[in-house]
Amino acid sequence: MNHRPKVVVVGAGPAGASLALLLARGGVAVTLVEAGTSLERQFRGEALMPSGLEALAAMGLLELIPGLPHRPLVGWRFVVNGQELFTASEPLGGDPSRPCTLVSQPALLEALLKLAGTYPSFAIERGQPVVDLLWQQERVAGVQLRDGRQLPADLVVGCDGRGSLVRQKAGLTLQSSPSPIDLLWFQLASPAASPLAGSFTTLVGPEGVFSAFESASGGLQLGWVMGKSQATPELSREGWIERMAALSPPQLAAWLREWSGGLGPPSRLTVQVGLAERWCQPGLLLLGDAAHPMGPVRAQGINMALRDAWVAARRLLPLLSSGCSGAALDGVAVQIEAERRPEITDMQTLQAAEAARGEQLRQQGWLRGALAIAAPLVGPAIAAHWSQQQQSLRQGLAPLPGPP
Numbered sequence: 001m002n003h004r005p006k007v008v009v010v011g012a013g014p015a016g017a018s019l020a021l022l023l024a025r026g027g028v029a030v031t032l033v034e035a036g037t038s039l040e041r042q043f044r045g046e047a048l049m050p051s052g053l054e055a056l057a058a059m060g061l062l063e064l065i066p067g068l069p070h071r072p073l074v075g076w077r078f079v080v081n082g083q084e085l086f087t088a089s090e091p092l093g094g095d096p097s098r099p100c101t102l103v104s105q106p107a108l109l110e111a112l113l114k115l116a117g118t119y120p121s122f123a124i125e126r127g128q129p130v131v132d133l134l135w136q137q138e139r140v141a142g143v144q145l146r147d148g149r150q151l152p153a154d155l156v157v158g159c160d161g162r163g164s165l166v167r168q169k170a171g172l173t174l175q176s177s178p179s180p181i182d183l184l185w186f187q188l189a190s191p192a193a194s195p196l197a198g199s200f201t202t203l204v205g206p207e208g209v210f211s212a213f214e215s216a217s218g219g220l221q222l223g224w225v226m227g228k229s230q231a232t233p234e235l236s237r238e239g240w241i242e243r244m245a246a247l248s249p250p251q252l253a254a255w256l257r258e259w260s261g262g263l264g265p266p267s268r269l270t271v272q273v274g275l276a277e278r279w280c281q282p283g284l285l286l287l288g289d290a291a292h293p294m295g296p297v298r299a300q301g302i303n304m305a306l307r308d309a310w311v312a313a314r315r316l317l318p319l320l321s322s323g324c325s326g327a328a329l330d331g332v333a334v335q336i337e338a339e340r341r342p343e344i345t346d347m348q349t350l351q352a353a354e355a356a357r358g359e360q361l362r363q364q365g366w367l368r369g370a371l372a373i374a375a376p377l378v379g380p381a382i383a384a385h386w387s388q389q390q391q392s393l394r395q396g397l398a399p400l401p402g403p404p
Contacts, residue, residue, distance in 0.1 A: 008153040015288030015305035016159030017112040022313035024122035028320040035129035039106045045299040046102040051396030052303035053098045055310045069104040069217045074198030081205045081372035086383035102216040133169045140283030157285045164290035176274040183269040188220040189262035195251045205247040209362045280333035292344045297351040298393045343398040
């Protein structure tokens with residue numbers, strides 16, 4: 001009788017939840033370990049780009065979206081010194097059936113876990129962090145939980161985020177790329193529709209830079225750009241509203257002031273970008289932010305994680321379904337990294353270039369002033385050029401494979 005491999009997936013984020021579901025659907029015995037009892041976080045990316053929607057479609061999971069809090073993004077709007085520079089409508093010349101779509105990430109993850117739970121080969125440990133890896137003859141052989149239990153496995157997949165304990169315990173080094181910025185993230189609860197009218201809006205001016213969009217779950221999410229070395233300003237709720245209003249066109253400024261009572265306190269999100277030196281070693285594979293923390297530009301964290309999971313499932317399922325040796329699994333893990341690393345590396349380069357353009361605008365007052373004055377004349381040309389630049393960030397940089 002063939003040995004039936006067992007997989008432990010650590011972390012129920014987009015990569016971990018979708019991979020565990022795909023393996024369980026294929027009949028593979030898989031246990032998903034999630035440190036938290038809740039999947040809510042201070043901030044989880046909501047934007048499914050066409051690249052992420054393509055991955056969900058390949059998995060046969062796109063049909064989940066209509067049943068979740070979601071909204072198609074109407075467009076992208078840029079405001080400089082209070083003057084609209086341009087608006088670019090979704091889907092930016094791409095497939096009209098797949099505009100960028102905002103979805104509640106916690107709701108999506110819970111839907112994936114609920115569906116995984118319908119398969120008898122799936123098990124989940126919630127609220128039970130992994131504290132160490134198990135080793136057998138220099139091979140990862142499972143995980144140890146905080147309560148002392150050990151979960152042996154033929155393959156451990158670390159999907160436990162940018163601070164990955166699995167990566168650290170495996171001794172895999174994260175090669176970090178410098179980021180000049182952090183983000184302060186706010187939520188603004190309001191029963192009234194905002195003047196954003198469904199557009200992701202970025203506002204730049206002498207006071208700074210922030211972006212705002214209507215969340216899939218209601219209210220606004222706002223991200224204020226901070227220099228990496230800057231201390232978080234100690235401002236009141238009204239002080240933050242006034243700082244944002246100073247960058248906004250009159251209608252949005254008035255709306256922010258009217259609903260200022262709904263603004264919650266900021267959470268500082270440290271922007272970390274990096275690439276693990278290796279994503280695998282005997283008995284272990286890293287995916288998602290555990291392998292490659294992504295910057296915030298165009299929400300690549302969730303989109304690349306979903307693409308990682310699909311490629312990994314497609315490679316692993318034939319071996320895991322039929323029984324295989326550890327050496328064969330290790331070889332496939334190397335293939336998964338080789339298939340995914342080029343897209344990730346190129347995507348991080350594109351993100352850095354986009355962030356650098358934003359930093360130039362943030363720091364150079366003369367450029368902002370010139371663009372604001374010339375906006376009616378140059379806006380349409382800038383919109384066309386910007387939309388073309390976004391295609392790779394939206395569509396991905398590698399074709400996704402079909403079903404195994």
